[in-house]
Amino acid sequence: MLNKIFLNVFLYPLLIIWTSFAIAIGLPISLVARIFIPNATGKLTRLLIWLYGKGCLKIVSIFVPIKLEISNPKTLKPPCIIVANHLSFFDVYLMALLPFSNVIFVVRDWPFKIWFYAPFMHLAQYLNTEKLDLDQTISQAQYYLNQNCALCFFPEAHRSRTGELGRFYTGAFKIAKQTNVPIIPFCIQGTNIFLRPGSIWFERHPIKVKILSPVLPSQFSSYIEMRKQVKKIIQLTLQKIEKA
Template identity: 30%
Template sequence: MAAARWVAQRVLLGGVIRSVVSVRIFGRERLSDLRGAFVVVANHTSHLDAPLVFTTLPRRLARYLSAGAAADYFFDVKWRKGLTALFFNAFPIHRAGLNRPASEARALLERGVPLLVFPEGTRSRTGRIGTFKVGAAALANQSKVPVLPVAIIGAHAAHPRGSKWPKAGRPPVAVVFGDPVFAHAGETPTEYMRRVRGEVQRLHDEHAHAVLSTGRIASGGPR
C-alpha cells in the first residue's frame, strides 16, 4: 500500500499540481535534521493545501505522512474515503478538534508516523490565517514530538473555497517550511499553539509579497 500511495502522490498528484500551479519551496534546508514522528501544522485556505505539503516535503519525511481529514466530508462515503486513504494516508478529524480521534493519532505518532493537521478546522474564506485550535499542539506535547510549522502562500488565490478547479495560467503558490518547534517546559497547549501560529504567520508574511507580486514563479517544482 505504501508503494502504491507513493506513486499516487508523486506521479499522479504531483503531476496534477505541477500542471495547475507554479510552486516555489522555501526552507527545506531546515528539515535536514528532522527524524521520526512530528506534527505538520499549516494554514488552510484551499483544497490545494494537502497536495502541496505532500508533494513538497522531502521523500523521507512524506513517505508515511498521514493527514487529518474532516470526518464528516472525507469519510462520509466509501469512494471518497478510499481516495483520501490512498492519496493522503488519512485519519479522521472531527471538526470540533482532535479529541475523538486523539488515541488513533497518538498511536500513529508512537509508531513513528508523522501527521499533517490543519488546526483552523476548515478552509479560510478570505485567505487570511484564522484561529488555530489547540488539539494538534496538545497531541505533539503529549507525544513528545515537534510541531513543524508550514505556511502555504497563494493557494487561496489559485483555488479559493467554492471554486471547482484552480484558476487558469498556473498561478504562483509557495510552501514555506519553518524550524521544528517543541513545547517549552510548563507551556500550556494554548500557549504552544499560539507560538506555532505566530511562526506560521511570520513565515507567510516574510515571503508573501515576493510570491504574489509576480504573475508566475520559476521553480524546480515538487520533487
C-alpha cells in the first residue's frame, strides 16, 4: 500500500507537469502550422504526440519497468496497420515505442471528448469510427496509407476487464486486404494492472510489449481468415510473455 501511495504521489505530478508543458508548446505549434503549412499539420501534430508519448514513457519507466521486444525491426515501417490488444487507457501511450511517429489512431468517439486531447486528435487527423460508416472509414484509411502513414487499431474496441482477448472487429483486416498493407501485431501485457480499467490509481507492475513481424494479407483468402489468425498469434504471444 505504501508503494502504491509513493508511486502516485510522485508519478502524477510529473505527468501533469509534462502534459501541461506539452500542451502549452505543442498546441500553438500545430495551430500555427494549420495556418501557414496546412498540408503538413497532421504529420507535424502526430510527431508532437509521439514525442509527448515518449516523454510520458520516460517518466513512467523511472518507477515501473517497461520492456520492449521487436521481432524484426527492419520490417517495422509504414505504411502498415498496427493491431493491438487493449487492456488499459495507458495502452495508447505505448505507441510511442514505435520507431516512427506518423501514426493515425482509428478509435471510437469518447477520446475525442477529453478536452486536453481533443484538439490534438483533430489536428492529427485521427479517425472517429462513430462519426464515419465503414465505407467512409475504409476510404479515409486508404488515403492515409497512400500518404505513407500507419494506422493503429484496437480491434476489441473496448478495454478487456479480464485480461483475456475479446472479440476482434473486422475493420482493420478488411482494410488490410483491400489495400494489401501488412498488419503488425502489437502485444501488450501488464497495463491492466499498472492502470486498471475504471481506476485512476497507478500500481507498480511491469509492462511488457512485443511487436511481431508483419502479417501479409496475401497469405489469406479472406479478411475473416486473417482476423482469426492475427488474434491467434496475439493470444499465443501474450501467453508466452506471461510465462516468461
